[in-house]
Amino acid sequence: xxxxxxxxxxxxxSLDDRVVGWASYDGTGRTNPTTGDGxxxxxxxxxxxxxxxxxxxxxxxxxxxxxxxxxxxxFLKHEFFFEKVE
Amino acid sequence: METTSHLLSSVLMARFAAQGFLRxxxxxxxxxxxxxxxxxxxxxxxxPYGIPLNVAFPDGSFTRRLVDLPPVAGALRSLxxxxxxxxxxxxxxxxxxxxSAQPLHGDAIIDTRRDAFDVQLMYYPHxxxxxxxxxxxxxxxxxxxxxxxxxGRYQNLLGQVRLTCPAGTVLxxxxxxxxxxxxxxxxxxxxxxKIRFNPTAxxxxxxxxxxxxxxxxxxxxxxxxxWYEHATGRLEIYNRIALWRTLTGDDTFxxxxxxxxxxxxxxxxx
Numbered sequence: 274x275x276x277x278x279x280x281x282x283x284x285x286x287s288l289d290d291r292v293v294g295w296a297s298y299d300g301t302g303r304t305n306p307t308t309g310d311g312x313x314x315x316x317x318x319x320x321x322x323x324x325x326x327x328x329x330x331x332x333x334x335x336x337x338x339x340x341x342x343x344x345x346x347x348f349l350k351h352e353f354f355f356e357k358v359e
Numbered sequence: 360m361e362t363t364s365h366l367l368s369s370v371l372m373a374r375f376a377a378q379g380f381l382r383x384x385x386x387x388x389x390x391x392x393x394x395x396x397x398x399x400x401x402x403x404x405x406x407p408y409g410i411p412l413n414v415a416f417p418d419g420s421f422t423r424r425l426v427d428l429p430p431v432a433g434a435l436r437s438l439x440x441x442x443x444x445x446x447x448x449x450x451x452x453x454x455x456x457x458x459s460a461q462p463l464h465g466d467a468i469i470d471t472r473r474d475a476f477d478v479q480l481m482y483y484p485h486x487x488x489x490x491x492x493x494x495x496x497x498x499x500x501x502x503x504x505x506x507x508x509x510x511g512r513y514q515n516l517l518g519q520v521r522l523t524c525p526a527g528t529v530l531x532x533x534x535x536x537x538x539x540x541x542x543x544x545x546x547x548x549x550x551x552x553k554i555r556f557n558p559t560a561x562x563x564x565x566x567x568x569x570x571x572x573x574x575x576x577x578x579x580x581x582x583x584x585x586w587y588e589h590a591t592g593r594l595e596i597y598n599r600i601a602l603w604r605t606l607t608g609d610d611t612f613x614x615x616x617x618x619x620x621x622x623x624x625x626x627x628x629x
Contacts, residue, residue, distance in 0.1 A: 309495035
């Protein structure tokens with residue numbers, strides 16, 4: 274069995290919110306996704322990916338800001354990992 | 360070097376503060392582009408870290424001619440002042456059909472300065488077509504505190520810029536912007552020449568400020584980008600307010616009361 278991984282970054286912590294970023298990694302070797310290779314996300318929302326058969330296996334936690342760094346911005350916060358195994 | 364008439368406007372400075380980059384399309388003339396390609400193929404001599412710009416490059420060299428072009432010189436003066444230092448320079452080459460892209464990254468290491476910034480000049484001496492894998496830029500990413508290629512997991516962000524441009528285009532980037540060289544799927548070698556500049560004086564009102572009160576300034580600073588998460592996008596505006604206060608020396612500047620509101624503590628001084 275080989276795993277395909279889809280990572281979606283959403284506009285809020287809600288899985289049905291819109292996709293703002295994406296990445297994919299293909300364990301089957303059929304495709305070679307890479308940085309900057311697309312303009313449009315594969316799905317409009319996280320739930321759209323579920324409906325297409327992707328299984329969610331990790332979602333980022335909601336972590337309070339560190340005191341004194343409440344206004345800092347850094348990595349994308351709402352990261353969801355999906356897989357298909359074939 | 361004639362720069363005064365080519366200083367950036369406040370609107371363009373605000374665009375830089377919001378987007379983290381400016382582009383000057385086809386600003387370099389054809390003869391200099393041709394000289395640049397030859398020079399890049401030969402290799403560009405390095406310079407000592409921190410050398411003053413006014414002595415870094417010999418008269419007549421393509422690098423001297425490039426930085427002395429009035430639109431380039433005026434933009435640099437507006438961003439990093441009249442006597443910047445050259446941090447370093449580099450020739451970047453994306454080989455034909457090379458099969459991979461750079462991971463998304465910010466140059467150097469995490470840089471927490473909020474009251475100063477470096478500028479990176481990226482110069483493209485030939486046309487960059489979509490299949491040549493032009494530089495990937497993420498508008499509005501420059502104020503995010505991340506370290507170098509730790510962002511490599513992000514392959515695509517909505518609204519990213521996959522640069523295509525005519526020959527002679529120059530980009531001027533805030534040091535923090537997320538970027539990367541895309542995969543070159545063409546049969547042609549792609550060149551990009553980069554120079555990083557350090558300011559040597561406070562970066563306050565170095566541009567042509569006559570339009571400082573133009574409503575377009577606030578409009579530029581209020582720009583959001585499709586890849587922003589809803590809540591974090593608001594923090595980006597807040598951080599731009601802080602940057603614009605630094606650039607203008609105006610501690611009262613605000614957008615829709617956002618900074619004023621969260622600092623209002625009647626009766627308290629600290």
